[in-house]
Amino acid sequence: MFLKQALRPRAEGPRATPGPDAAGPAAPGSGTRRDRPGRVRTAAARTLIAATVLWGLYSLLNVALSGRWWLWLLPDLVPPVCFVAVPVVLLALTGVPARAARRWLVPALVLLLVTGVSRAGLHWGALVPxxxxxxxxxxxxxxxxxxxxxxxxxxxxxxxxxxxxxxxxxxxxxxxxxxxxxxxxxxxxxxxxxxxxxxxxxxxxxxxxxxxxxxxxxxxxxxxxxxxxxxxxxxxxxxxxxxxxxxxxxxxxxxxxxxxxxxxxxxxxxxxxxxxxxxxxxxxxxxxxxxxxxxxxxxxxxxxxxxxxxxxxxxxxxxxxxxxxxxxxxxxxxxxxxxxxxxxxxxxxxxxxxxxxxxxxxxxxxxxxxxxxxxxxxxxxxxxxxxxxx
Structure with missing residues (x-):
């Protein structure tokens, strides 16, 4: 956006004199205030995407390496309940980013949740009377x-x-x-x-x-x-x-x-x-x-x-x-x-x-x-x- 404004050609001819009803110069920081919600949503989307990618990578490596590579004993220290808790928390935060980001975040997190249930060690039968x-x-x-x-x-x-x-x-x-x-x-x-x-x-x-x-x-x-x-x-x-x-x-x-x-x-x-x-x-x-x-x-x-x-x-x-x-x-x-x-x-x-x-x-x-x-x-x-x- 800022690049487009910088390259936009200036209007030729004499500069028009603002009339009495014309708006004056914008108050300092007003543009920042108008852009703040968008910036917050962008930052939230980036953070949520990064967290989803990192957790997805950990989950995939856990399946591939746990019990097969001795060094994975360290990442194996993560509490198993996180395989359910992390996707659930991230799903709860998907309402913050824009709709375009939610289109792939939600399915990805649902997939991580479903595949992580068996590794969380929870006894779902205990909820059935x-x-x-x-x-x-x-x-x-x-x-x-x-x-x-x-x-x-x-x-x-x-x-x-x-x-x-x-x-x-x-x-x-x-x-x-x-x-x-x-x-x-x-x-x-x-x-x-x-x-x-x-x-x-x-x-x-x-x-x-x-x-x-x-x-x-x-x-x-x-x-x-x-x-x-x-x-x-x-x-x-x-x-x-x-x-x-x-x-x-x-x-x-x-x-x-x-x-x-x-x-x-x-x-x-x-x-x-x-x-x-x-x-x-x-x-x-x-x-x-x-x-x-x-x-x-x-x-x-x-x-x-x-x-x-x-x-x-x-x-x-x-x-x-x-x-x-x-x-x-x-x-x-x-x-x-x-x-x-x-x-x-x-x-x-x-x-x-x-x-x-x-x-x-x-x-x-x-x-x-x-x-x-x-x-x-x-x-x-x-x-x-x-x-x-x-």
């Missing part, structure tokens, strides 16, 4: 899975055991049976007290995992790197290799396989994010995570028993690491009445679901709840009521 599974039959098993956050070493031990016993579960799948000393995991030995607090239970320990069962244990098949663990293996090596504890128990004449899982966390948040060591360790952790996931999938695929896999996976619904398990097994979430499950951080907003439970067709989940840890951990606990399918 009476949409859950049927009532549990008599004799259903109560399973309690929980990352304890360093067992009782950071809390009142008596309160810790009172909390565990109050769950009255048939099976406990517990993680982080350890202490945290000088920024490193350290072993603890509380087997005597565990047996005293849970008389009649069968106790199985592997590194930092503890499985307690009211039903007799008939086998402890090693999974993945756990096959290399021997009686004299140092605890630190057991801690690193034994991230999947499989325990086969006999339940009313049938063998049920219980998998107690704790996949390593992606990052060492104590390191400087700008250091080479931070990224080197992240790459090593990604390799370890892949190995544990692959071993778990292989073992579950070759297991003919009814099985339940639960624990802290340090993996969100938006991450591709879980795809193999989700394709082959059933997430317990349909049996929950929670719309936005966020098991971590229970001490904050709880925007990330890191704790999961899966079953095969031989087990039915009648109830799946996320329990408040009563200030004893930064993870919510998972409580399930399951029965053997006929």
């Amino acid at each position: 009476g949409g859950g599974p049927g009532p549990a039959p008599a004799g259903a098993l109560k399973v309690f899975s929980w990352n304890t956050k360093y067992w009782d070493t950071a809390d009142d031990p008596d309160a810790f055991y009172r909390f565990l016993k109050a769950q009255d579960a048939d099976v406990y799948l517990l993680q982080e049976y350890l202490a945290w000393v000088d920024d490193r995991p350290a072993p603890i030995d509380e087997e005597a007290r565990i047996r005293r607090e849970f008389p009649g239970y069968h106790l199985v320990v592997l590194g930092e995992q503890v499985t307690l069962s009211r039903f007799p244990v008939v086998a402890r098949p090693p999974v993945g790197q756990g096959a290399s663990i021997r009686a004299g293996t140092p605890w630190r090596e057991v801690f690193e290799r034994g991230k999947v504890l499989r325990t086969d128990v006999r339940v009313r004449g049938r063998v049920v396989s219980l998998y107690n899982v704790h996949i390593p966390v992606q990052l060492d948040i104590g390191r400087n994010w700008l250091s080479r060591g931070f990224y080197g360790e992240m790459r090593q952790r990604d390799a370890a995570r892949r190995a544990h996931y692959a071993a778990l999938r292989r073992d579950a695929a070759g297991n003919p028993n009814p099985l339940l896999i639960a624990g802290d996976f340090n993996t969100t619904p938006a991450m591709g690491d879980l795809d193999g398990l989700r394709d082959a097994l059933d997430d317990a979430l349909p049996a929950s009445d929670t719309f936005m499950p966020g098991t971590w951080n229970s001490e904050g907003l709880g925007l990330w679901r890191l704790d999961w439970a899966f079953t095969n067709d031989a087990l039915r989940v009648h109830r799946y709840a996320f329990e408040d840890p009563a200030g004893l951990s930064d993870h919510q606990a998972q409580s399930l009521l399951v029965s053997l399918a006929r």
Whole structure:
């Protein structure tokens, strides 16, 4: 517009003298005031377009790279609910730009919203009254899975055991049976007290995992790197290799396989994010995570028993690491009445679901709840009521 005004030829001939009714010179800044709404709409359109393009690029790369490239573990930290929240917020702002910009912004954002629903981890069935599974039959098993956050070493031990016993579960799948000393995991030995607090239970320990069962244990098949663990293996090596504890128990004449899982966390948040060591360790952790996931999938695929896999996976619904398990097994979430499950951080907003439970067709989940840890951990606990399918 300004270029056209600059090139416009001046009128020839004597300049006309303005009459008494002619408008005087425009007040300073009046043109700016008249153009301000248009400028605001232009700036809003540019900002909205940029935000849509950036979010669309992130969403596309998330599908392509999550679970496939170790460096994507950093962008994977975005709360999964953003895959719904961001397009919804941007759609609400599309009324500001001009109509021409809205013609392609709205369809693009709707597409991002639709494709992001599955990665947001929301349980839409919780909004449907009476949409859950049927009532549990008599004799259903109560399973309690929980990352304890360093067992009782950071809390009142008596309160810790009172909390565990109050769950009255048939099976406990517990993680982080350890202490945290000088920024490193350290072993603890509380087997005597565990047996005293849970008389009649069968106790199985592997590194930092503890499985307690009211039903007799008939086998402890090693999974993945756990096959290399021997009686004299140092605890630190057991801690690193034994991230999947499989325990086969006999339940009313049938063998049920219980998998107690704790996949390593992606990052060492104590390191400087700008250091080479931070990224080197992240790459090593990604390799370890892949190995544990692959071993778990292989073992579950070759297991003919009814099985339940639960624990802290340090993996969100938006991450591709879980795809193999989700394709082959059933997430317990349909049996929950929670719309936005966020098991971590229970001490904050709880925007990330890191704790999961899966079953095969031989087990039915009648109830799946996320329990408040009563200030004893930064993870919510998972409580399930399951029965053997006929």
